[in-house]
Amino acid sequence: MEAAEVSNEKGIYQFQLFSSYPVVAGYSDRTFDMRFLEDQLPVPGSNDRELFCQGLQIPAADLVTPEQIHSGNIILVSEEMKGRGAFRRDNAVARSDGMIVKEKGIPLGVQTADCASVILYDPQKHAAGIAHVGWRGLYAGLPGKMVAAFTNNFLCRPKDIRVGLGPMIRKCCYEVGWEMASHFAGCVVTKKGKNHLDLSRAIVADLHAMGVPKNHVEDCGVCTSCQNDRFYSYRREGNLTGRMLSVIMLR
Numbered sequence: 001m002e003a004a005e006v007s008n009e010k011g012i013y014q015f016q017l018f019s020s021y022p023v024v025a026g027y028s029d030r031t032f033d034m035r036f037l038e039d040q041l042p043v044p045g046s047n048d049r050e051l052f053c054q055g056l057q058i059p060a061a062d063l064v065t066p067e068q069i070h071s072g073n074i075i076l077v078s079e080e081m082k083g084r085g086a087f088r089r090d091n092a093v094a095r096s097d098g099m100i101v102k103e104k105g106i107p108l109g110v111q112t113a114d115c116a117s118v119i120l121y122d123p124q125k126h127a128a129g130i131a132h133v134g135w136r137g138l139y140a141g142l143p144g145k146m147v148a149a150f151t152n153n154f155l156c157r158p159k160d161i162r163v164g165l166g167p168m169i170r171k172c173c174y175e176v177g178w179e180m181a182s183h184f185a186g187c188v189v190t191k192k193g194k195n196h197l198d199l200s201r202a203i204v205a206d207l208h209a210m211g212v213p214k215n216h217v218e219d220c221g222v223c224t225s226c227q228n229d230r231f232y233s234y235r236r237e238g239n240l241t242g243r244m245l246s247v248i249m250l251r
């Protein structure tokens with residue numbers, strides 16, 4: 001199932017799963033280029049993050065985003081970190097790929113092009129989190145570590161946590177080597193003799209192993225490679241392509 005597109009705001013999608021809670025969570029498509037300003041070569045300076053945040057009624061200048069190093073590292077975000085990585089890599093939250101927050105009005109975001117955005121919300125404790133997960137984050141156990149971070153920091157019960165999965169490369173297109181295929185054996189399909197990783201399934205399995213009910217996960221279903229006309233794909237286009245942004249903010 002694909003998350004519904006917000007009416008009147010082209011390129012902005014919101015998860016239905018969170019719509020009945022005081023939280024805003026969504027992602028962008030190719031309408032915007034959400035890379036850090038330093039990465040927007042050769043011409044830096046787009047204000048796409050501003051436009052996207054305006055559409056979701058989120059304060060763009062307060063956005064917090066991580067450096068993204070394909071790790072399992074998670075940061076607890078607090079008020080004084082507002083604006084870290086809002087636009088620039090040089091002040092982004094260093095050496096991390098996951099963030100959690102309990103305070104209202106602090107938007108958290110990750111940028112992706114094939115890797116998954118995993119967006120978590122606990123309506124009981126009113127806590128939120130977001131993670132950037134590719135195979136290396138998965139290998140580091142980042143989805144499950146996000147659940148543990150909710151439990152340890154906010155005393156959440158995993159069965160209360162709701163999860164949205166943004167656009168990512170899917171089993172149709174995500175070819176991986178033998179080593180990875182054997183490590184993620186339960187989440188690999190074979191197509192024409194090649195191994196393809198089912199990243200979404202592997203993320204859900206990791207969350208479920210930590211106690212998150214499978215029916216609490218809303219997956220937008222988009223394959224960035226198949227739907228490359230609407231979404232950026234690192235594998236199809238290379239490192240110089242743009243990035244989508246996924247966000248969550250407690251109201």
Ligand SMILES: [Zn+2]
Pocket residue numbers: 169170171172173174223224225226227
């Ligand atoms: Zn595909």
